[in-house]
Amino acid sequence: MGRLNFKIPGNIIFGILLVLSVDIARAQQGLCPPNMDFEYADFSNWTCNTGVVSLVNGTNVITWTGANEVPGQHTIIPSLNAGNDQYGRFPRICPNGSGYSVELGNNVGGRGAEKISYTYTIPSTAQGFSLLFHYAIVLQNPLDHIVEEQPRFQAIITDLSSGARIPCASFDFAASFGLPGFQQSTVDGSVIYKDWTPVTVNLNSYVGRTIKIEFITNDCTRGGHFGYAYVDINSNCNGAILGTTLCQGDNSLSLTAPHGFQSYQWYSDTRFTTLLDTFQVLPLNPPPSVGSVYPVIVFPYQGYGCIDTLYATISVATKPVSVAGRDTSLCKYQSVQLGGPPASGLMYSWTPANFVNNPILPDPVAGLRASITPTQFIVKTTDVLTGCFSYDTVLISPIVIDTAxxxxxxxxxxxxxxxxxxxxxxxxxxxxxxxxxxxxxxxxxxxxxxxxxxxxxxxxxxxxxxxxxxxxxxxxxPLPQAAFTVNNDTFCITNNSFVFTNRSTVSDNSPITYNWKFSDGSNLQTTHATKAFNSTGTYRTQLIATTSFGCKDSIESAVYVMPIGIPDFSWDTICTNRPVLFSNLSNENGSASAQYRWTFNNGGPGSQLKNPLPVTYTSNGTFNVTLQITTLGCESDPKQITKKIKVSSPLAGIRYKDITVPISESRVIKVRDTVGSIYNWKPHIQLSNYNSPVTEFFANGNDVRYLIDITDKNTCVTTDTFLVQILKKPGYYLPSAFTPNGDGLNDVITPYIVGMKSLKGFSIFNRWGNRVFYTAKYGESWDGKYGGTVQPVGVFAWILEYYTTDEKLITAKGTITIIR
Incomplete structure (x- = not known):
């Protein structure tokens, strides 16, 4: 049966692991019964049981329900890679050199119980029979359980002839603090453990009787706590000590007592004459004579067995023959069988052990695995009964293929x-x-x-x-596929917001990082991007998609930021019923095209011309004129400007008092200068200046009716009328009325005499006969005042006296009216 390996799950475990190590030569005299030491690597000759533990009337009672080996409850553990106990950190394999271990129970609770037992009749011909077993225990120790409820371990050796338990060989450990030899686990404070402890049992007095060896583990009776133990039975059952045989060619000898006792006493002979040593090993050099006997008394730790005496009888023997096989070469991972056929009573040990399938077989299968260097295998062959051994080697060379x-x-x-x-x-x-x-x-x-x-x-x-x-x-x-869309490829400078939506993909869906690069020098590291530009122009937008593996793809597109126009205009002064020209002064800022819309209000229908045709306003007042400009790309953001214009009306024209100028004379005439600043006398005859409010009239023709166009700052034209008569026959001339109101028109009255010699005098009288003006100087005028006082509106009498060319005095009378 192959070795059993069972991985134990769970958090609460109950059980005891029993590990037993043995030698291989089983049929020779002095060796233990077959597989009592578990060296068959199975449970041959052992009886396995499972059961349930209960608390019955305050007593721990196990009911055995199964009589078969149960993996996980009865487990063989090989020494190779056995490791350490998880709670106590001591070796899971017995330190006596055994090849195999047994795990009895497990670390899973549930009120389980496990047992292994071995029944054997000690031959009546046996000269001596003793057992040496080792155990180690791990128990979970609940504080709220009574003793009979606790996990426990029992080791029992019974004389079936009498039914009595053999003293010093039976133990019953129930978990509790204060158990002798137990320690608290540093891994789990609820666990106590006991390291490997040997027990020797002298059965010489039981020769010819049948004995039964039992190892029992159980969980706590409540089902929630665990325990386990390690046990090992030595392969030699005759009390013999290792190293008693002097092998051929050896010149020294070392006797080794069993491991694990508290103390040892070696003596020189069976009469215990001389105490030689108190250690486990007794070196003898030179070796003693054949037949010499050296007894050793082994003292166990208190409470863990009985004092026993073992005897070492010196014998001589030849060394066994070791066969390793022939040197050979192997391909990588191939195997070859080493050694030779097995021989009874011999034990084998191969090194390196990790390159053979079983290092204790006489003919293991070896392989070099991936090794590229030749390996020497050494077999040590030991006679189990005598302890004599020899070596042989074999060289296995790998056929190395350069696979670099x-x-x-x-x-x-x-x-x-x-x-x-x-x-x-x-x-x-x-x-x-x-x-x-x-x-x-x-x-x-x-x-x-x-x-x-x-x-x-x-x-x-x-x-x-x-x-x-x-x-x-x-x-x-895979490369990513960079892609994006934009909400609009053209925006106006005043309100541009490009929204770039990332459409990039990659076939393996690996993470992608993004870098948006804009030709204005800026960039963004976002999945999507929103970008506004500060100036007009064409901008290149590049999206670089990079996967987490550094794979890149990019895509580029252009967007356009269009300029916006700044509207402005000017105009000439405006007068009603006169065409006015509006001049477009707008700045299109380099736009490819611009559209205009004029609104003139009272000036007539609007215009979509950049420079509109002349506009005529028919009424005066203040009006809003609006110019709107819409440049290409800025259709959603037209700009406009509104200006207030003043439309003026011309003043009403007046007719000045007609004047009479004697023929061949001249007269300075004046029109009003409060209307405008530009004058145009029509017709252009008999005047010294046609573009001034004051001019000189030359009476060298006919009467002239002048139209004086006076243009003001608003280009309004007021047309006044002025009639100048020429006095062509002798006599005098006086107007019938005048307007001395200080407006510069007809403010004085002056008598004119034509063809006469001289003026004698000119007098004016008010209605009461008072003379209010007199002059004898020709050309002097009356301003309508008397003594500096303005005379009232009314009719005044005048008397004009003048001389003719023949010195005749002429007196003329008449009236003149003051009008204000």
Whole structure:
């Protein structure tokens, strides 16, 4: 039966692990009964039981329900890689050199109980019979349980002839603090443990009787706590001590008493004459004579067995023959059988043990695995009864194929880049490249360049062997597909907000980072982007998508920021019923095109011309004129300007008092200067200046009716009328009325005489006969005042006296009216 391995789950475990180590030669005299030491690596000759533990009337009672080996409750543990106990940290294999262990129970609770037992009749011919067993215990120790409820371990040896338990050989440990030899676990404070402890049982007085050996474990009766133990029975049952045989060729001897006792006493002979030593090992050099007897008294720790005396009788024996086999060569991972057929009573030990399937077989199967250096295997063959041993060696040499593989470049790269080259250096081997488990067709050369992801390796064949290179993971990462959309490719400078929506993808859905680069020098590291530009122009927008593997793709597009126009205009002064020209002064800021809309209000219909046709206002007042400009790309943000214009009306024209100018004379005439600043006398005759409010009239023609166009600052034209008569026959001239109101028109009255010699006098009288004005000077005028006082409106009498050319005095009378 092969060795049993059972992995025990759970948090609460109850059980006792029993480990038993033994020698192999079982049929020779002095050895224990077959497989009592578990060296068959199974439970042959042992009886396995399982049961349930209960508390009955205050007593711990086990009801046995099963009579078969149960994996996980009865477990053989080999010495190789046995490890340490998880709670006590001591070895799980007995330190007496055993090859196998038994785990009895487990660390899972549930009121379980386990037992193994061995029944044996000691031959009546046996000269002596003694047992040496070892145990180690681990118990969980609940504080609220009475003793009969606790997990426990029992070791019992019974004389079946009498039914009595053999003293010093039976133990019953129930978990509790204060148990002698127990310690508290540093891993779990609820656990106590006892390290390996030996017990020797002298059964010489039971020769010819049948004995039963039992080891029992159980959980607590409530089902929630565990315990386990380790037990080992030595292979030698005759009380003999190791090293009693003087092997051929040896010149010294060392006697070794059983391990684990508190103290030892070696004596020189069976009469206990001289105490030789108090240690486990007694060295003898030179070796004693054959037949010499050296007794040793072994003293166990108190309460753990009885004092016993063992005898070492010196004998001589030849060394066994060791057979390791023939030297050979192996392919990697191949195996070969070493050694030879087994011989009774011999024990084998191979090194290195990790390169053979079982280091204690006479003919194990060996392999070098991946080793590339020759390995020497050594077999030690030991006679179990005498302890004599010999060595033999065999050299196993690997057939080494150079499987070195080299990656040139990168193991992870982006699709489309050939950055990885796999190369070999073995020019003597046949080559086949693989991707995972798939043969790559045609890939049989020293190099291969992967183009897709996979695990790449090569198989090499040389000298009848095949081997493989290391496996290299190559990741060919997909390129992302950069893509984006924009809400509008054209915006106005005054309100531009480009929203870029990322549409990038990658086939393996790996994370992608983004970098938006704008031609104004700015950038953003966001999935989506919103961007406004500060000036007009064409802007390139580039999106760079980069996967977590560094693979990149980019896309670029243009957007346009359009200039906005600044409206402005000017105009001439405006007068009703006169066309006015509006001049467009707008700044289009380089726009490709612009549209205009004029609104003139009372000036007539609007216009969409950049420079509108002249506009005529028919009424005066203040009006709003609006110019709106819409440049290309800024249709949603037209700009306009409104200005207030003043439309004036011309003043009413007046007719000035007619004047009479004697023929061939001149007269300065004046029109009002409060209307405007631009004058135009029409017709252009008989005047000294036609563009002034004051001019000189020359009476050298006919009467003239002048139209005086007076243009004000608003281009309004007021047309006044002035009639100038020419007095062509002799006599006098006086107007019938005048307006002395200080407006510069007809403010005085002056008598004119034509063809006469001289003026004698000119008098004016008011209605009461008072003379209010007199002059004898020709050309002097009356201003309508008397003594500085303004005369009232009314009719005044006048008397004009003048001389004719023949010195005749002429007197003329009349009236003149003051009008204000």
């Amino acid at each position: 593989i080299r990656l040139i470049g990168n193991a992870s790269f982006c699709d489309g880049n050939t950055e990885a080259l796999l190369t070999l250096r073995n020019i003597n081997a046949g080559i086949q490249w693989y991707n995972n488990a798939t043969t790559i067709s045609g890939a049989t050369t020293l190099s291969y360049q992967p183009t897709i992801s996979g695990t790449y390796w090569a198989q090499l064949a040389e000298r009848g062997c095949t081997d493989t290179t290391a496996r290299l993971n190559i990741n060919v990462n």
